[in-house]
Amino acid sequence: MWLWGSLTASGTPPSGCLYGAGARIELATLAGASSLGARLEALRGRTVLVAARDQLSAALALIELDGVVRRMVLCPPDLSAEHAPAVMRDSGADAYLTDAGADAGATAVRGLEGLHVSSAAALRPLGLARRRSHDTEWILLTSGTSGAPKLVQHTLASLTSAFSAQEAPPGPLVWGTFYDIRRYGGLQIFLRALYHGSLVLSSAAESTADFLARAAAAGVTHISGTPSHWRRALMSGATARISPRYVRLSGEIADQAILDSLRHAFPQATVAHAFASTEAGVGFEVRDGLAGFPAGLVGAPGAAVDIDVAGGTLRLRSAGNATGYLGAHAPALKDSDGFIDTGDRVELRDGRYVFIGRSGGVINVGGLKVYPEEVEAIINAHPGVRISLVKARRSPITGAVVTAEVVLIEGAATGAQAEELVKGEILQACRRALAAHKVPMSIRIVPALEVSGSGKLVRPDA
Amino acid sequence: MSVRATITSLFEQVAREQQRKLSPLSDDLKLLASGLDSLSFALIVARLEDKLGYDPFDTAESFPVTFGDFVRLYESHSR
Numbered sequence: 048m049w050l051w052g053s054l055t056a057s058g059t060p061p062s063g064c065l066y067g068a069g070a071r072i073e074l075a076t077l078a079g080a081s082s083l084g085a086r087l088e089a090l091r092g093r094t095v096l097v098a099a100r101d102q103l104s105a106a107l108a109l110i111e112l113d114g115v116v117r118r119m120v121l122c123p124p125d126l127s128a129e130h131a132p133a134v135m136r137d138s139g140a141d142a143y144l145t146d147a148g149a150d151a152g153a154t155a156v157r158g159l160e161g162l163h164v165s166s167a168a169a170l171r172p173l174g175l176a177r178r179r180s181h182d183t184e185w186i187l188l189t190s191g192t193s194g195a196p197k198l199v200q201h202t203l204a205s206l207t208s209a210f211s212a213q214e215a216p217p218g219p220l221v222w223g224t225f226y227d228i229r230r231y232g233g234l235q236i237f238l239r240a241l242y243h244g245s246l247v248l249s250s251a252a253e254s255t256a257d258f259l260a261r262a263a264a265a266g267v268t269h270i271s272g273t274p275s276h277w278r279r280a281l282m283s284g285a286t287a288r289i290s291p292r293y294v295r296l297s298g299e300i301a302d303q304a305i306l307d308s309l310r311h312a313f314p315q316a317t318v319a320h321a322f323a324s325t326e327a328g329v330g331f332e333v334r335d336g337l338a339g340f341p342a343g344l345v346g347a348p349g350a351a352v353d354i355d356v357a358g359g360t361l362r363l364r365s366a367g368n369a370t371g372y373l374g375a376h377a378p379a380l381k382d383s384d385g386f387i388d389t390g391d392r393v394e395l396r397d398g399r400y401v402f403i404g405r406s407g408g409v410i411n412v413g414g415l416k417v418y419p420e421e422v423e424a425i426i427n428a429h430p431g432v433r434i435s436l437v438k439a440r441r442s443p444i445t446g447a448v449v450t451a452e453v454v455l456i457e458g459a460a461t462g463a464q465a466e467e468l469v470k471g472e473i474l475q476a477c478r479r480a481l482a483a484h485k486v487p488m489s490i491r492i493v494p495a496l497e498v499s500g501s502g503k504l505v506r507p508d509a
Numbered sequence: 510m511s512v513r514a515t516i517t518s519l520f521e522q523v524a525r526e527q528q529r530k531l532s533p534l535s536d537d538l539k540l541l542a543s544g545l546d547s548l549s550f551a552l553i554v555a556r557l558e559d560k561l562g563y564d565p566f567d568t569a570e571s572f573p574v575t576f577g578d579f580v581r582l583y584e585s586h587s588r
Contacts, residue, residue, distance in 0.1 A: 255541055275547055282550075283541045284574035308572065413547055443566030444551040483527060488552050489559070 048203055049114030049179040051077070054241060062219070063240065066265050067103030068250030068258075074110075074241070076170065082107040083144075084171030086162055087115060091180060094118040096135065096143035098126070102228055102248040104146040106237060109228075113203055114179035120186040120198070123229040124251065125482070130195050137198050137374035138186055186373060187231055189325040194421040194481075198373035199325050207238055208351075208366040209329035220244030223262040223291075225272030225280070226414075231325040232298045236271045244268075256285035263288040271295035274305045275413035275445045286312045295332075297321040298414040299446045300402040303338045310336055326380060327387040328367025330354060339393075339401035355386055360406050361393050362386040408438060408506035412484040413445035419506065422487065425480045426451060431459030431469050436496050436504055437487065451487040454496055466492050512561065512584050519556055520576075523549050536577030543576065557583065 054061045060075035081087055082104065095116050099105040105121070112119050120138045122131075134140070144162050185206060188196035222240035226233035228248065240246035247262045259280065262270060270291045272280070277296060280286055294309055294316045301320035309318045322330040322340070330352055333340050345354050352365035364386045371380045381387050390409060393400040410417040419437035426435040433454045439447040453473065460469045470490045477486045497505040510518075517534055523545065524531035530544045540550070558564045565586035573579040 278572060279541070279547050281572035282574060284539065304567075311571070413551075440555060442551040442555060443564060444554055445547055448548075448551045448555055484548050488555050 049183070050110055050203055050241070051114060051177050052179055053203075054110075061241065063243075063245040064265075065103060065106055066245065066247040066261065067101065067106075068248070068253050068261070069101075070103060072103065072107065072170075077107070077110060077173075078177075079173050080170035081111060081173040082170060083111060083162065085174040087111060087173070088175065090142060090162070091115050092117050093142050094120070094138055094140045096120045096122055096138070096140045097229075098122040098143050099146040100124055101146050102250065106228060106246075106248065108144050109237075110241070111177075113183045113185075114177075114181060116183055117181050118184040118186060121188070121229040121234070123188060123227060126188065126196070133195050133374075134188065134198065137377075184370075187229075187234070187325050187369075189231075190416045190418065192418045192420050193424075194418070197377070200370045200373055202370065205328060205367055205369065206234065207242070209235065209323075210239055210242070215243050218268075220269055221247065221262075221265050221267045223247040223249075223258075223265075223267040223270040223289075225249050225258070225270075225276035226298065230298075230414075231323060231328075232271070232273070232414075235297075235323065235329065236295075255280050255283040256288075259283065259285045259288045267291055269293040269295070271297065273298040273414035274301050275299060277305055277309060278444055281308055281312060291316050294318045295321060297323050299411050301338060304443070306336055306338060322361070322389075322391075324363075324387075324389050324391075326369050327363040327389050328352075328365060328369065330361070330363045330365075330389075337399065339396075339399040342395060342398050342400055345400070353386070356393055356395075356400065357388075359392050359394070361389045361391045361400075363389060404439065404507075410437075410439040410447050410449055412442075412447055412449065415482075415484050417449055417485045422449060422451065422477065422481060422485055425477050426453060426473050426487075426490075429469070429473050429476060431455050432473070434496055434504070436506070438507055440488070445484075448488045449485060451490045452493045452496060453490055454493055460492075512587055513580050515560055516553075516557065516580055516583060519553050519560075520545070523552050523556075527552075534576050536575060536580070538576040539574060540576060540579060561587065563587075 060078050063074050065072045093116055095112060097105055097108045097119050099108060120140060185201045187199045187201060189199055191197040220243050222236055222244060224233050224236040228234050228237040237246060247265045247267055249258050267289050268291055274296050294313050306318060317334055318336060319332050319334045321332040331340060331344055345356055352363055355362040368387050369380060390406045392403050392406055394403050408419045422437040423435045426432055433456045435451055435453045437449060437451045440450045442448045460466045473490055499505050520531060520534060527549050532538055532543050563586055565582045569582060573582050
């Protein structure tokens, strides 16, 4: 199975279209045109970092490279230069694709052969006809405890297992995604759209209202984003521009308030929230407009996805599971029964499981994971700090924000003024070292933190 | 300090912290055109809850679109 082969399996070229912020591509033109031209052949059998900034450039590269390269690494736009060397090493990359100028990204990919992927406006003749030689591995990045990304290994089969068996829905579908297609949730929408219609891609440089206007112009019928994306869309006041049949949320807990708001904004649409994770794949989709999911999904016999709850966390086993992690010290992904623990904590209430947070205190800020340990390491490096605990605080805008409790070394700060000074220094250190969503919104000085019998900090469910 | 003055000073404070250029805060300013991102709004809402003691988003029927909507959401809750 390979992507271009699947898209043309009927003998006719795909009829859909990819809409970027600046250009659009008819998928059918890729039968004879390429964003890489003759250099596509130079990448055959290699391991390639797809590091384009623009989503449309990345989309073309993914379509063109599947079946050609041994492994492709989907670098999200915010991959930092600090973490790029580890990604290169763990993936064994020997080439990268970029749409940036000659210098941009040079530090990130030092030592690799760089190829420039053309923008949609400048496709080149393909040269040889497309052919499959490899079962390409798709590598997705997800954040890890230390802040360095983990490399999660998928195949086209695992990525499409949630929908490829379904019949094509009636009528042309026009998908839109707020979610970047280099992340699992966005990639799901990208692949669905390729198989069953067209796709409107978002752009970081574009306002929410402008994106919705483009989606409306393309006739969007199905549209997906995280609850935080949707809250932002509702705040834009521009949701009336589109009239989709299907509105999807994934990537964060969908609470009843956001489901009700979307129901109100799109009375004609099915509002569905899906559970998926980069490692475990798509778990299920809930269409009844209620938060959480029916308890009957757990342990249902004969289901395509085996759903289990053990120790209070959700576990999934399906053909959509990732194959494993890449890298020398990669942890095991599955337990002995083949289940993946998603780390999402659930609780049974009146016949429904509701999501109550993440195990290990992992915080989800607007769809971006924050590991408390990563933030605590920065705080604890302050000479006046004995220990700290980073935890979530609920937010109606981003689902959660980060806060910190800090125990100071005796005598490190006496008096309110001295404490404020230390808090300011800690915040400054966090701002220097961490992405904005990881910086605590507040720091509270506390006399002590609870430590368990095994000597570990007691973490609340995030 | 009035609710409006509290909100205005928090918008300015968070914009400074997040190094974002804040547009002049008029009632018809669209929140998404204010120069702040979602994280900035999340910080403002959390700090307002600390200062005012309530989070009106809990019971809000629709999301505020303009700065004026935002202020009214908090003012109507305080009464």
